[in-house]
Amino acid sequence: MFEFELIHEEGQARVGIFNTYHGKIKTPVFAPVGTQATVKTVTPDQLLDLKASLVLSNTYHLYLRPGDELIASLGGLHKFMHWDKPILTDSGGYQVFSLASTRKVDDDGVTFRSHIDGSTHRFTPEQSIRIQENLGADIIMAFDECADPNNFEYIKTAMDRTHEWAERCLKARKRKDQALFGIIQGGIDPNLRIRSAEFISNLPFEGIAVGGLSVGESKQDMYNILDTLEPHMPRSKPRYLLGVGTPEDLINGIARGIDIFDCVLPTRLARHHAAFSTEGRLNLMNASFASDPQPIDKECQCYTCKNFSRAYIRHLVVAKETLASTLLSIHNLYSLVNLAEQIREMIKSGIFLDNIPNLLNTWGQNSKRKIQVM
Amino acid sequence: MFEFELIHEEGQARVGIFNTYHGKIKTPVFAPVGTQATVKTVTPDQLLDLKASLVLSNTYHLYLRPGDELIASLGGLHKFMHWDKPILTDSGGYQVFSLASTRKVDDDGVTFRSHIDGSTHRFTPEQSIRIQENLGADIIMAFDECADPNNFEYIKTAMDRTHEWAERCLKARKRKDQALFGIIQGGIDPNLRIRSAEFISNLPFEGIAVGGLSVGESKQDMYNILDTLEPHMPRSKPRYLLGVGTPEDLINGIARGIDIFDCVLPTRLARHHAAFSTEGRLNLMNASFASDPQPIDKECQCYTCKNFSRAYIRHLVVAKETLASTLLSIHNLYSLVNLAEQIREMIKSGIFLDNIPNLLNTWGQNSKRKIQVM
Numbered sequence: 001m002f003e004f005e006l007i008h009e010e011g012q013a014r015v016g017i018f019n020t021y022h023g024k025i026k027t028p029v030f031a032p033v034g035t036q037a038t039v040k041t042v043t044p045d046q047l048l049d050l051k052a053s054l055v056l057s058n059t060y061h062l063y064l065r066p067g068d069e070l071i072a073s074l075g076g077l078h079k080f081m082h083w084d085k086p087i088l089t090d091s092g093g094y095q096v097f098s099l100a101s102t103r104k105v106d107d108d109g110v111t112f113r114s115h116i117d118g119s120t121h122r123f124t125p126e127q128s129i130r131i132q133e134n135l136g137a138d139i140i141m142a143f144d145e146c147a148d149p150n151n152f153e154y155i156k157t158a159m160d161r162t163h164e165w166a167e168r169c170l171k172a173r174k175r176k177d178q179a180l181f182g183i184i185q186g187g188i189d190p191n192l193r194i195r196s197a198e199f200i201s202n203l204p205f206e207g208i209a210v211g212g213l214s215v216g217e218s219k220q221d222m223y224n225i226l227d228t229l230e231p232h233m234p235r236s237k238p239r240y241l242l243g244v245g246t247p248e249d250l251i252n253g254i255a256r257g258i259d260i261f262d263c264v265l266p267t268r269l270a271r272h273h274a275a276f277s278t279e280g281r282l283n284l285m286n287a288s289f290a291s292d293p294q295p296i297d298k299e300c301q302c303y304t305c306k307n308f309s310r311a312y313i314r315h316l317v318v319a320k321e322t323l324a325s326t327l328l329s330i331h332n333l334y335s336l337v338n339l340a341e342q343i344r345e346m347i348k349s350g351i352f353l354d355n356i357p358n359l360l361n362t363w364g365q366n367s368k369r370k371i372q373v374m
Numbered sequence: 375m376f377e378f379e380l381i382h383e384e385g386q387a388r389v390g391i392f393n394t395y396h397g398k399i400k401t402p403v404f405a406p407v408g409t410q411a412t413v414k415t416v417t418p419d420q421l422l423d424l425k426a427s428l429v430l431s432n433t434y435h436l437y438l439r440p441g442d443e444l445i446a447s448l449g450g451l452h453k454f455m456h457w458d459k460p461i462l463t464d465s466g467g468y469q470v471f472s473l474a475s476t477r478k479v480d481d482d483g484v485t486f487r488s489h490i491d492g493s494t495h496r497f498t499p500e501q502s503i504r505i506q507e508n509l510g511a512d513i514i515m516a517f518d519e520c521a522d523p524n525n526f527e528y529i530k531t532a533m534d535r536t537h538e539w540a541e542r543c544l545k546a547r548k549r550k551d552q553a554l555f556g557i558i559q560g561g562i563d564p565n566l567r568i569r570s571a572e573f574i575s576n577l578p579f580e581g582i583a584v585g586g587l588s589v590g591e592s593k594q595d596m597y598n599i600l601d602t603l604e605p606h607m608p609r610s611k612p613r614y615l616l617g618v619g620t621p622e623d624l625i626n627g628i629a630r631g632i633d634i635f636d637c638v639l640p641t642r643l644a645r646h647h648a649a650f651s652t653e654g655r656l657n658l659m660n661a662s663f664a665s666d667p668q669p670i671d672k673e674c675q676c677y678t679c680k681n682f683s684r685a686y687i688r689h690l691v692v693a694k695e696t697l698a699s700t701l702l703s704i705h706n707l708y709s710l711v712n713l714a715e716q717i718r719e720m721i722k723s724g725i726f727l728d729n730i731p732n733l734l735n736t737w738g739q740n741s742k743r744k745i746q747v748m
Contacts, residue, residue, distance in 0.1 A: 036693045037686070043700065045677070046417075066664065066689040074667055074685055082681040290440065293448055303419070307456040311448055312411070315440040319410045322696050326417065 002179045002206040004238045010347045012230050012257040018207075018238045020138035021177045022078060022086045023053070027238060027259035028344055030245055030336040031056045031088060032266065036065070037081040040267045041325040042333070044082045050302060050334040051341065054086045054139075056262040059131050060095035064114050064121070068134035076136035088262070091128045091141040091169075091183070094211070094243065105145060107161060125168035133175045139240075141209060142169040144183040149217045155187035162211075163199050170203060179206035181240060187212060188221045190228045197232035208233050209240040210258070214249070222249075226256035233257065247276060247339055247363035254343050255356060261340070266332030270325050273317045276335040278362050282310075284328065289314040302334035303327075339363065376553045376580040378612045384721045386604050386631040392581075392612045394512035395551045396452060396460045397427070401612060401633035402718055404619055404710040405430045405462060406640065410439070411455040414641045415699040416707070418456045424676060424708040425715065428460045428513075430636040433505050434469035438488050438495070442508035450510035462636070465502045465515040465543075465557070468585065468617065479519060481535060499542035507549045513614075515583060516543040518557040523591045529561035536585075537573050544577060553580035555614060561586060562595045564602045571606035582607050583614040584632070588623070596623075600630035607631070621650060621713055621737035628717050629730060635714070640706030644699050647691045650709040652736050656684075658702065663688040676708035677701075713737065 001019060008015040018025040031054040032039045032047060039047055039055060047055065057077060062068055071080050077087055096103055096112050103112035109124030128143035143165050147158035162185045173180055182205035186192030200208060210229060213222045226241075233239055238259045241249075245263025253261060269275070273285040277297040282289075284296070295305035296313065304313070304327040316324035343359070346352035375393060382389040392399040405428040406413045406421060413421055413429060421429065431451060436442055445454050451461055470477055470486050477486035483498030502517035517539045521532035536559045547554055556574035560566030574582060584603060587596045600615075607613055612633045615623075619637025627635060643649070647659040651671040656663075658670070669679035670687065678687070678701040690698035717733070720726035 036689070036695055038690060038695050038697045041696050041700075043420075043677075043697065044681070065693060066685070070665055070685070073665065074683060080683070080686055080689075082686075291444055291447065303417075307418070309448060309454070311440070311444070312454055312456075315410070315454075316412060319439060321410055321412050322415050322699070323412045323417065325696065326415075326700070 001177070004207070004236060006235065008348050010350050011255065011353050013254050013343075013347050013352050014257060014259060015344050015347045016238065016259060018259075020086045020179060022084060022138050025054050025086050025260075026341075026344060028250075028254045028340045029054055029260055030250060030340045031260065031262040032333050032337070033058075033262055033264045034081065035264070036061050037071075037077060039329070039333070041270070041322065041329045046303070046326075046330055047083070047333070048085075050330055051337050052085075052333065054088060054260070055083055056088045056090065057081075057135070057137065058095060059089045059092040059128065059135065062135060063092065063131050064116055068131040072134040072136070078136065086139065087137040088139040088240075088260075089132050089135050089137040089141065090242070091143040092123050092131065093128070093141075093144045093183075094146045096123055097146045105161075107164070125165040126172040129169050129172040133173070133178065136175075137178065139179045139181060139207065142166045142180060142182045142205070144185055144211050146185065146212045146215065147187060149187040149212065149215055149221075152187065152189065155185075155189060156192060159185045159187075159192055159196050163196070166200060166203055166205075170205070181205055181207035181209045183209040183211040183242070184229065185212045188217050188225055190225070193225055193228055194232050197229050201232065201234050205237070207238040207240060209242055211242045213241065214244045219248075223252055223256065226253065226258065230257045245336060247336065248360060250336060250339055251343065251356060251359045251363065254340075254347075255353065263336075266336055267329045270328035270332050273324065273328065275328055276332050276363070284310065284313045284324070285317050286314070296331050297335075300331065300335065301338075302331050304331040375551070378581070378610060380609065382722050384724050385629065385727050387628050387717075387721050387726050388631060388633060389718050389721045390612065390633060392633075394460045394553060396458060396512050399428050399460050399634075400715075400718060402624075402628045402714045403428055403634055404624060404714045405634065405636040406707050406711070407432075407636055407638045408455065408457075409638070410435050411445075411451060413703070413707070415644070415696065415703045420677070420700075420704055421457070421707070422459075424704055425711050426459075426707065428462060428634070429457055430462045430464065431455070431509070431511065432469060433463045433466040433502065433509065436509060437466065437505050438490055442505040446508040446510070452510065460513065461511040462513040462614075462634075463506050463509050463511040463515065464616070465517040466497050466505070467502070467515075467518045467557075468520045470497055471520045479535075481538070499539040500546040503543050503546040507547070507552065510549075511552065513553045513555060513581065516540045516554060516556045516579070518559055518585050520559065520586045520589065521561060523561045523586060523589055523595075526561065526563065529559075529563060530566060533559045533566055533570050537570070540574060540577055540579075544579070555579055555581035555583045557583045557585040557616070558603065559586045562591050562599055564599070567599055567602055568606050571603050575606065575608050579611070581612040581614060583616055585616045587615065588618045593622075597626055597630065600627065600632065604631045619710060621710065622734060624710060624713055625717065625730060625733045625737065628714075628721075629727065637710075640710055641703045644702035644706050647698065647702065649702055650706050650737070658684065658687045658698070659691050660688070670705050671709075674705065674709065675712075676705050678705040
């Protein structure tokens with residue numbers, strides 16, 4: 001189990017299959033985020049229909065509500081949310097550190113206050129693993145400290161702590177049916193990143209995650225760090241870039257050897273009426289779509305684009321109908337799931353690297369084809 | 375076209391098939407309400423999956439937003455909302471009369487203010503037909519005046535006006551592919567109702583609708599009026615009870631010869647976390663469901679009940695996830711669509727009348743099995 005079959009490489013880009021107890025994950029892959037045990041506004045059947053193969057859920061949120069023990073008593077997260085394919089949970093580290101003023105870190109763990117009711121809680125590496133074992137995802141994460149990338153002095157402290165915690169997580173795990181991934185930290189300091197990559201890579205994790213990126217640094221800094229890290233990560237293990245997943249990041253990340261991505265962007269954009277498209281990002285609230293009979297994206301094969309016009313979706317947005325969020329979420333999620341799949345096929349044919357400029361031109365933030373409506 | 379095949383009768387209850395340009399409607403039937411060209415929180419595919427065969431949409435709302443002419447220019451309501459089965463539109467009469475203080479009725483029509491932006495508009499019988507022809511539903515309604523059932527003096531005025539408007543609607547219609555239904559009014563005065571039934575039945579409508587019920591009168595008054603009306607409505611035309619559709623009303627209405635029902639209740643209850651069930655109405659916000667592994671209703675075959683626990687739906691409600699509304703809407707809509715289908719089979723077997731007490735015991739508001747959580 002947890003074998004990672006590397007099928008094809010083109011430059012640093014890789015095509016693989018990661019085997020889990022709930023099925024094979026074809027990489028590169030984009031994982032929709034289901035923070036509270038639901039990918040917002042879509043059903044599991046709609047996720048299957050848009051070809052999602054891996055869903056992420058958040059340990060911090062599920063621990064607080066409804067509680068990991070409740071989920072365990074109901075048969076685990078797969079059964080709870082009716083998703084029989086692979087699930088990945090984060091460690092709760094990133095969420096806890098996002099709480100800024102209401103948390104206190106020490107070498108043993110973190111004490112924090114619930115964003116729901118202000119009650120006090122404590123996460124340690126052992127506690128994070130225990131919660132993730134209760135939830136029962138196929139891929140779980142070591143507990144890490146994600147420091148502010150601009151706080152250069154603190155970054156080393158956080159990295160050292162992440163390394164100690166990584167070892168404690170490996171020791172604490174009991175279940176054999178979950179792949180445990182270690183997390184590389186080190187901010188945007190190349191030397192710290194290399195040290196962290198080598199430390200984490202030398203531990204018996206089933207996969208390697210890159211944390212602490214897309215947290216305030218520039219895009220170029222992020223890509224530089226990925227370039228720095230690539231030669232120091234084992235080829236034989238899947239690599240996961242935590243919380244990153246704009247279309248542009250997907251293209252650039254895959255080119256730098258990343259296999260797994262997740263991001264709340266597709267569903268968050270949907271709730272703000274925005275859609276990815278090969279014409280650039282569209283805001284469906286825009287009056288210019290009021291009588292537009294075209295689908296969001298003529299080239300898209302999702303349920304939304306096959307069946308509904310921009311005019312209809314704009315009507316739903318203006319009328320404040322939640323079906324707008326559902327249809328936009330389906331489209332945005334499909335766009336990224338399908339982009340990863342398209343790139344997978346390109347790598348297999350050895351044409352991905354040559355196509356990066358085209359892909360970025362079509363999907364990138366700076367695409368000339370972008371209609372600036374956001 | 376618009377043939378109504380009466381297949382079987384048991385007492386006053388009827389099983390039929392109504393033929394429209396978008397397919398056959400098996401009656402008795404419950405029509406989900408898609409006020410703004412969407413049944414709230416569910417996709418057309420989910421409506422097909424829960425076996426809906428007829429959807430109602432509101433002329434008043436679509437006229438104001440996005441506009442009936444826009445919908446016509448995009449190919450009509452079926453294409454706009456991606457629903458290729460029969461659609462019914464109301465006349466706008468009921469909605470306009472609900473505006474109370476901001477509308478003014480005269481013998482020619484009604485002047486009213488938009489609830490969206492306060493702008494002034496006018497509906498006449500001719501205008502209502504023109505809008506409904508633009509929308510292009512399979513079943514359209516004559517423009518009527520729905521008076522307060524407790525305003526006995528005014529009811530006759532409104533009824534007479536409804537009769538004049540019925541004749542004007544028949545004259546105004548141009549399309550041949552829409553079934554036009556006349557509407558019986560007359561409040562809760564049996565004599566007026568009989569006069570109205572006879573007047574409307576003598577006009578060349580393709581179906582007969584009963585308006586002005588479930589608007590403030592008692593349930594018993596409503597059932598008495600249906601009893602009064604039944605012998606005065608033609609057997610050969612489908613009969614539609616406007617805006618009525620609790621499970622109890624469905625059972626009692628079918629027993630009194632009604633074929634078509636619609637009601638916003640299933641989706642409205644869903645947004646308030648409530649579900650129909652054979653154990654009575656449940657409120658999924660209730661803490662007693664927090665760890666309940668059962669489906670909403672063990673006897674239900676809907677997508678929600680086949681795949682999700684009460685505990686999961688309660689979690690979604692508490693976490694304010696809109697998937698709760700979707701799953702509850704699917705369940706509530708299926709419950710009524712399926713109840714109509716079950717009764718249809720019972721009538722065909724001649725066992726419906728004997729089963730009314732059982733059905734009311736299971737589904738009625740006053741069911742002893744009801745868990746009082748609403």
